[in-house]
Amino acid sequence: MKIYNTFSKTKEEFVPLNPPNVSFYVCGPTVYDYFHIGNARSFVMADIARKYLEFKGFIVNFIMNITDIDDKIIKKSINEKKSTREIADFFTAAFKEDLKRLYIKPATLHPKATEHIEDIVLMIKQLIEKGYAYEVDGTIFFDISKFKDYGKLSGKNLEELEAGSRIDINENKRNPLDFVLWKKAKENEPEWDSPWGKGRPGWHIECSAMSCKHLGETIDIHAGGNDLIFPHHENEIAQSEAANGKKFVRYWMHFGFLNFQNEKMSKSLGNFFTTREILSKYSTEAIRLFFSQTHYRGPLNFSEELLAAAEKGADKIRNFALRINEELSKDLQEDGYPDFKIKSFYDEFTIAMDDDLNTPQAVATIFNFMREVNKVLDSGTKVNSKFLEDVKKFMKDTAQNVLGIVNFEKLTSNKKEALDDKLIEILIEIRQTLKKEKNYQLADIIRDRLNELGIVLQDKKEGTSYIRK
RNA sequence: GGCGGCGUAGCCAAGUGGUCUAAGGCGAAGGUCUGCAAAACCUUUAUUCGUCGGUUCGAAUCCGACCGCCGCCUCCA
Known part of the structure; x- marks a missing residue:
């Protein structure tokens, strides 16, 4: 190295x-x-x-x-x-x-x-x-x-x-x-x-x-x-x-x-954003991906647009992790290890990082890896749990434990958490329309299903509010 | 003034002598799949790497000049 x-x-x-x-x-x-x-x-x-x-x-x-x-x-x-x-x-x-x-x-x-x-x-x-x-x-x-x-x-x-x-x-x-x-x-x-x-x-x-x-x-x-x-x-x-x-x-x-x-960016120039401020808007994975996509010694320009682009990239990785977890939860057969050389991706990752921590190249390796795995899964080929475990291990060894651009233990983004409230608002709006149309059956389904998720709707004169159980 | 760094597609960014008609991400266009979407996948999106010269069989990569941007020389990650 x-x-x-x-x-x-x-x-x-x-x-x-x-x-x-x-x-x-x-x-x-x-x-x-x-x-x-x-x-x-x-x-x-x-x-x-x-x-x-x-x-x-x-x-x-x-x-x-x-x-x-x-x-x-x-x-x-x-x-x-x-x-x-x-x-x-x-x-x-x-x-x-x-x-x-x-x-x-x-x-x-x-x-x-x-x-x-x-x-x-x-x-x-x-x-x-x-x-x-x-x-x-x-x-x-x-x-x-x-x-x-x-x-x-x-x-x-x-x-x-x-x-x-x-x-x-x-x-x-x-x-x-x-x-x-x-x-x-x-x-x-x-x-x-x-x-x-x-x-x-x-x-x-x-x-x-x-x-x-x-x-x-x-x-x-x-x-x-x-x-x-x-x-x-x-x-x-x-x-x-x-x-x-x-x-x-x-x-x-x-x-x-x-x-x-x-x-x-510096305190004395006053042109800074605190880390907590940024963490409230973007996921940790996105922030780390944003940093990893540039070599550590070079300058890097900060902007919300670039961070939003990184969030999209982080979403892509998150979706992949979710997909692997989902596949793993299925009933899997013993055999079915596809012709897929995970080792070559470890090699690529290592070569990149060994060269003065070339994280942009390492990130590229991870995206290429995901694309190849997605192709295998899209093809409908039956894969066994060993293969999926190996895929997950690669992602954890590299993307999670070194770069920190994915977290299998927490597959939702901060942004998504913040979105929750907005989503509930949308459901309430739709339900309001249904109630006006006297479609109480559907309106009740929405209320019951949200209730199951721990979100309790409260219809009041001034409108609908909700609390979390 | 001294020292150091940077200039690659619409944006971000690797690559630093031949495999580069240049990785990857975001964006855009078209397609597969789908009831419609989403996700995923496929195709297209730089014959060109700030400009001009030079070295070389061969340069984004080396050398020189020039243009532009930034940092350190004061506390600062």
């Missing part, structure tokens, strides 16, 4: 440090708000990468951090007159809920910054001892001039960075590009004790400390959005490698942006 490594800018054969184990770290959210559908793209693609590694037989230790203390959380806590903890806890819960609705497999662990202050302080201490960091009045900075590889991941050149720098000159910094490891506490802000007085960790250090603690000094895969390459991941490399003296990450994976009207 090949993975594109941002560090080398080439596709590399993936070989973990300690097979079959894989250590996988993904930069998670700062919990100050609901995450948007652009963030969801990264989380879903990381989930697909993780699940495909598991499909290949790897045992993945999947860590996704939660940044639960930072400027934005503090700002929100002041605006809403709540503690930073309340804000963080609320949005952490919302985050986990949304991940679940996106069919994202729970991480092995979601470490929180505030629960790793000791580890962070320890790492900063090491950096100071080794001469990579310096203190100015209770604040600790990383001295990038001491780390000779700085800029290697992002391809930045230090002189040019400084020349074109838009960073405010901080009098305390030796170099404008030096970054904060530990922030001196301000009044009314959360604070923790440290050898340099009260304060709180800078943003970059938590990932270095937590990934080291939970995955070790050298990890196999570190993933995140394209916008994290610089400075966040560059800084992580500097901190981790300076402190540990070892290679930090073996494969760097970065996800392309989700754009809206050709511009990067």
Whole structure:
């Protein structure tokens, strides 16, 4: 299997440090708000990468951090007159809920910054001892001039960075590009004790400390959005490698942006849709299909039209799954395995995914597979349960357990659930007409049949309403 | 200014030297099936891959120039 490594800018054969184990770290959210559908793209693609590694037989230790203390959380806590903890806890819960609705497999662990202050302080201490960091009045900075590889991941050149720098000159910094490891506490802000007085960790250090603690000094895969390459991941490399003296990450994976009207979707631009908003209109399967139909490194434009098209595609897969289940429920004969090579579809799927997670190609394989199976079923050939079980297994192994574009355990879409109410309204309307025509027999059939489904009609003067039993 | 990416059918999008007269999805047209539908299936929908040159027996794929779009260089998935 090949993975594109941002560090080398080439596709590399993936070989973990300690097979079959894989250590996988993904930069998670700062919990100050609901995450948007652009963030969801990264989380879903990381989930697909993780699940495909598991499909290949790897045992993945999947860590996704939660940044639960930072400027934005503090700002929100002041605006809403709540503690930073309340804000963080609320949005952490919302985050986990949304991940679940996106069919994202729970991480092995979601470490929180505030629960790793000791580890962070320890790492900063090491950096100071080794001469990579310096203190100015209770604040600790990383001295990038001491780390000779700085800029290697992002391809930045230090002189040019400084020349074109838009960073405010901080009098305390030796170099404008030096970054904060530990922030001196301000009044009314959360604070923790440290050898340099009260304060709180800078943003970059938590990932270095937590990934080291939970995955070790050298990890196999570190993933995140394209916008994290610089400075966040560059800084992580500097901190981790300076402190540990070892290679930090073996494969760097970065996800392309989700754009809206050709511009990067982001909180600061305000051109975003929250994931929950989108989940209320489109099925998880459609959202994941939408993401899977584009390669993870490229840009992807978001629009409701495209999502609606993906929903149609998801419907097609859903119909297929329903058909297989229906066939399986019939009385089946022992023999009747058609001339059909499921293995070749597994091969095609694997070849596609092995090539730097070519999900569009993998999706195409699944659609081709469904068409071929439908042809067999349409031909009227008797098929046995073994064949149908194999078909179902293929769909579960690939479309469900890796891509997450179908769910045999839940073969209705969110959209369809939302449709239920409208459908009942239509039945009530028809029944109203029947009543006017005094066709009470049919009207009663509608009422009785709905009743059997747990929907109780109530005829009142002002019209018909209904309740669910 | 520096670094990186992108431009393939009506739309989305794989493919990155020959099997490409280019996968798959959505849409559209016609057909099979059906009482009519739906679902499914079949056929059609790019001789062409931003433009112009070049390399090559051969290019969507490599090189050069140009045009257009986007991202990072500040918090950001």
